[in-house]
Amino acid sequence: MTKGNISTTEIARICGVSQGTVDRALNDRKGISPKTKEMILRVAREYGYRPNIHASTIAGGKSHLIGVVIFDLNNPYFSDMLMSIEAYCTSLGYSTVVMFTDKDHEKEIECIQSLYYMAVDGIILCPANSGSAYEKYLLSLNVPIVTLGNRLSGIPYVGIDNASASRDAVAHVLKKGYKKLIYVKPALKQRNAFAQAQRLDAFIAVCENEKAAYVVTDLQNAEKELDADTPCAIICPTDIYAIQLLSIAKKHSAGIIGFDNIRLIEELGLTLDSIAHNVPLTAKAAVDHIISGTPIDCSVPHQIIVRGSV
Amino acid sequence: MTKGNISTTEIARICGVSQGTVDRALNDRKGISPKTKEMILRVAREYGYRPNIHASTIAGGKSHLIGVVIFDLNNPYFSDMLMSIEAYCTSLGYSTVVMFTDKDHEKEIECIQSLYYMAVDGIILCPANSGSAYEKYLLSLNVPIVTLGNRLSGIPYVGIDNASASRDAVAHVLKKGYKKLIYVKPALKQRNAFAQAQRLDAFIAVCENEKAAYVVTDLQNAEKELDADTPCAIICPTDIYAIQLLSIAKKHSAGIIGFDNIRLIEELGLTLDSIAHNVPLTAKAAVDHIISGTPIDCSVPHQIIVRGSV
């Protein structure tokens, strides 16, 4: 519980060396003898030295700030993601600046803008926006950006392979003998709906391919699609919908599967199959790419969590 | 979508004045003629000037950073709170740095420490920690701190009046004719459980006072307490529990009421009465106190949302 607040200049004075030497010791720069380095580090530790990120930033160094720009926290999936990002950033000595866009395109740009002026070391963005003008703008900023969930062409992306996940969901359902698949499409207000589009497109493609009966509907009309004479299964590209339809599915003995495997399923003790992302891994990949430039292989593995609703 | 990045020195050069004068114009300081001020502001706007928070911070000004230290986002109540805080901070030109403690005392101190070194303009803290040593430490930092949910003596606090809310819940239930009240106490791991303690204490006090039969139990044993011959009502000091017990309550035709009125209730279309906080108001009070020193009158109004579960 120390209050520290000692500067490199102070340490230099105490150690009887120049401030430049202290900087060399503290930042692992070359051109310093092991002995002086050790002494300086000892004193720094003793006095509880902490680098001043503001001074470092203005002098052209790193800000140790990571910006996270997401829609909101209405979907617990993003709550988990934010927690994972924060935890991993903290472990690396970075702080997390969070901003919510509410899927508003103007707000999204304002967020990016603010973070840019704050000189964050990188931005993790779940974009509602899209288009080549936007992409060009983001690229022009020269700030490492990783997109999450929705893709933007030319910009690094982390997330599950939604198409493959969708195919897996269909296969899972078909294997259990369901004959008609009901896809519950969410109402989206944002322009960039990459993840959702991928899920739906793959769903349709695989159904066509497997010659399976299917229909795409919305939350309100899902129940109507449940035929008494055909074994039906509901596929929800977001768990929130699946949870709402769970009892209806049960009532009609229809199968049901969701996406994202949100924490709530376990918390409420629900029997709902879901496609799980590896959230901590996604967060790590995004942060690593920003901080160390680690190349991104874009698709984080997914996994069907079977609880018996299919 | 401008990239701006012009400094006061640049503006000074463009306007043919000194940097000091630009500073006077931009920061509403006195000692500048309306005419030059107007010209400078025009140029600043034209070039998309944005103050550099890092330079401002290191020169002893404000960082325009607000730290938010909370347990986690497992309870949607905190997700909402974080969103409200961020929205209000943004509207005032402040950015939000979020840190999660997982109710770990060491981590909590580490978070505070980090924010202190970042020179945030204030900290909004939901403490798991407590004790006078801790309070003294926080005070010694000389950073405006507002606590949320759990109280710390000597430190400004915003939140609902939990005792009064608890009394209202009991009154609501009693008025409907329930004879036995079952209080489902959460298992807490943190040291500071101010809010929960207040709720429970008030519950017991009012039951004693009203001579109402009551019992305090935990989630696992709540069902056992439901008597067939007495009209029972379950009081859950957190909605997450109430949602889990909702069907059980229905089955036994017991009443049930939760706390916090989390978004999920509406999302899942549940019939669950709950004590609602005014989250945006709480967020505003906390942020206003930090930024403008607005005195805090500590108790934000609460309200029973009646949906028919009592």
Added chain:
DNA sequence: TTGAAAGCGCTAACAA
């Protein structure tokens, strides 16, 4: 009313 200058704590380039 305006200008000039020092200094915040760093980074980085150059000199010794």
Added chain:
DNA sequence: TTGTTAGCGCTTTCAA
């Protein structure tokens, strides 16, 4: 290996 110096963009004080 080490010291010195300039400079990042601000705030603040003192002089003009």
